[in-house]
C-alpha cells in the first residue's frame with residue numbers, strides 16, 4: 001500500500017507543510033500544500049485515477065512527470081488535467097475520469113502563433129498579454145542539467161538568456177536523484193543530484209538568466225518562435241535568435257498482461273514520488289530491468305522503506321555498473337538475469353507478479369513461471385528522447401540505437417539541421433546527467449558565439465574541454481578484468497586494510513581525493529582502476545564515506561584477540577548504536593556470523609553517508625559486508 005515517507009536516511013524528516021482539503025469524487029482527503037494531486041491521492045491509498053473508455057479498466061500513475069497522461073482526471077470541472085504535475089489547492093474537486101472526460105471547449109485554440117509578415121505573433125483572438133510577443137537572444141527549453149549548463153555558458157559569454165521549464169522546480173531529473181554522483185571534481189563527484197541541481201540554479205540566477213517557471217512550451221514554429229503557456233493558463237509567443245532544446249527523455253514501457261494496472265509504473269516515476277514528493281508508491285516491489293536506473297531506484301526504494309522481491313533482467317548479465325548491483329545484492333535482493341515479468345496480477349491494482357526464466361534464445365522456459373507477492377512493478381527498460389518540439393521545427397532526424405533511437409541530427413557544437421537551433425542532453429542522446437551538463441555547456445557557448453558573444457579563444461577552450469570530458473565519461477566501464485578481484489585482509493601487522501570492491505573502469509576518483517596518505521590512487525586517468533597500498537593506510541575511514549559506489553570497506557585487527565573490525569558505509573534507517581548486537585551479512589545479504597557494532601560515525605552533515613564499524617570473528621572478515629540488526 002502506498003504511504004508517506006516520514007523519515008529518510010538521506011532526506012531526513014518529512015518537512016512540516018500546511019494541510020489542505022481536497023475532494024475526490026466528493027470525499028474529503030487531507031493533502032500537503034503544493035504537492036501534486038496524484039501524490040496526495042497515492043499517499044491516501046487511492047491508486048485508481050482514471051478508467052479507460054471502452055473497457056472501463058483502471059489507470060494510475062505511470063510516469064509522474066507529466067508525459068504519459070495516465071493520471072488525467074477532471075479537476076474543478078476541467079477534464080484531462082495531468083494530476084502528477086498539478087499542485088493541490090484547498091477545496092479542489094477531483095473526479096475519477098472515464099476515457100477522455102467531457103470537454104468544455106478548447107482552451108488554447110485561439111491563442112496560437114500566426115504569421116504577421118516576417119514575424120510570428122499570437123492570433124488576434126488572444127488576450128493582450130498573449131499578443132505581445134516576447135523576445136530572447138538565446139532561449140533554452142528545459143531546465144534539467146543540460147538546459148541549466150547551456151544557460152550558464154551562454155550567459156557567461158554575454159548573451160541575454162531566457163530559460164523555460166514546465167516544472168515549478170528546476171533541475172529536470174536531477175531533483176529526484178539522491179545518490180551521490182560519480183566522476184571527478186569537474187563533474188560534482190560525490191555530490192547528490194538534487195544538490196547539483198541547486199548549485200546550477202544558483203549560478204544561473206547570479207548570471208542574470210531570465211528563468212520562467214513553470215512555463216510549458218507547447219509549440220515550436222519556424223523562426224524559431226515558441227508557444228508558451230504559464231501556470232495561470234496565459235499563452236504567449238517567444239521569438240528567439242538562437243534556441244537550445246534540452247527537453248530530456250521519458251520512460252519506455254513494455255507490454256504484458258496487466259501492464260496498465262495502477263501499480264505498474266516507470267522506475268523514474270517511483271523515484272519522483274518517493275524522493276521528491278515523499279510518497280512510497282508500494283511496499284513490495286518487482287523491479288524490471290537492471291540498468292543503472294533500475295539498480296539505483298531499487299536501492300532508493302530500499303532506503304525509503306520498501307522491500308524488493310527481485311530485480312529481473314532479460315539479458316544474461318546485469319546491465320548497470322557492478323557497484324550499483326553489489327549494494328542492492330548486499331541488501332539481500334536477488335538479481336535474476338535471463339528472467340522477465342510475464343504478468344501483473346490484480347483487479348484494480350497490482351497485488352502480485354508472475355516472472356519466468358528465459359532460455360538462450362530468449363524464449364520462456366516452460367515450467368519456470370513463479371508468482372511473487374508485490375504491490376508495485378517498476379519498469380526500468382529504457383528512455384526515449386522527448387522529440388516533439390524538434391519534430392515541430394522539422395529538424396532533420398537520425399536513427400541511432402546508441403543515442404536512444406530517433407534523435408535530432410547535430411554536429412559537434414550541438415547545432416541541429418537548422419543553424420538557429422541547438423540540441424543538448426537526453427534529447428540528443430540518452431546518457432546521464434554529467435554528459436548532459438557537458439553537452440549543455442557546448443550548446444550554450446556555441447549558440448552565444450553564433451550571435452557574436454564571447455572571445456573566440458575562450459569559446460573554443462570551453463567547447464574543447466567539455467568535449468574531452470564527454471569522451472572520458474563515455475568510456476567503456478569494462479576492462480577491469482586484469483585486476484585481482486579482491487584485496488584481502490590478511491590480519492598480521494597491518495593497521496588497516498582498505499578493501500576496494502570496484503572493478504570496472506568507472507570514470508570516478510573521489511576515493512583518491514579523500515585519502516590523505518595516498519593509500520588509494522586513481523591517477524590522471526579517472527577511468528583507471530583504483531590501486532591500493534595498504535601499508536600507507538592509517539584507517540581514517542574517509543574513503544568509506546567518500547565513495548559514491550559504497551564500494552570501500554576498511555578492515556583491521558581487533559578490538560579483541562581473534563576479532564577483526566569492518567567499516568561499512570551506511571545509508572539506512574535506523575543508524576545502529578555502538579554495542580548493538582546483530583548478524584554480519586555477506587555480499588548477497590546472507591547471514592554469516594555474529595557481529596557487534598563497535599563504532600558509529602554519523603553523517604557529518606545532512607545527506608552524508610554514515611560509517612558503521614562491526615567486530616566479527618577475524619576468519620569472517622573477508623566475507624562480512626553488511627549488518628542485520
Ligand SMILES: Cc1cc2nc3c(=O)[nH]c(=O)nc-3n(C[C@H](O)[C@H](O)[C@H](O)COP(=O)(O)OP(=O)(O)OC[C@H]3O[C@@H](n4cnc5c(N)ncnc54)[C@H](O)[C@@H]3O)c2cc1C
Nearest residue numbers: 142144145146165166172173217247248268425426432436
Ligand atoms: C525518469 C528518469 C529517471 C532517471 N533516473 C536517473 C538516475 O536515477 N540516475 C542517473 O544517473 N540518471 C538518471 N536519469 C538520467 C539523467 O537524469 C538524464 O540523463 C539527465 O537528467 C538528462 O538531462 P537533460 O537536461 O537532458 O533532461 P532532463 O533532466 O530530463 O530535463 C529536461 C527538462 O525539460 C523540461 N521540459 C521538457 N519538455 C518541455 C516543454 N515542452 N516545455 C517546458 N519544459 C519542458 C522537463 O520538465 C525537464 O525539467 C533519469 C532520466 C529519466 C528521464
Ligand code: SF4
Nearest residue numbers: 515537538540541543
Ligand atoms: S582509511 Fe584513510 S588512509 Fe586508509 S585508504 Fe581510506 S582514506 Fe586512505
Ligand code: SF4
Nearest residue numbers: 502508510511547549
Ligand atoms: S572506489 Fe573510487 S573509483 Fe570506485 S566507485 Fe568508489 S570512489 Fe569511484
Ligand code: FES
Nearest residue numbers: 062064068069084
Ligand atoms: S502524465 Fe501523470 S503519470 Fe504520466
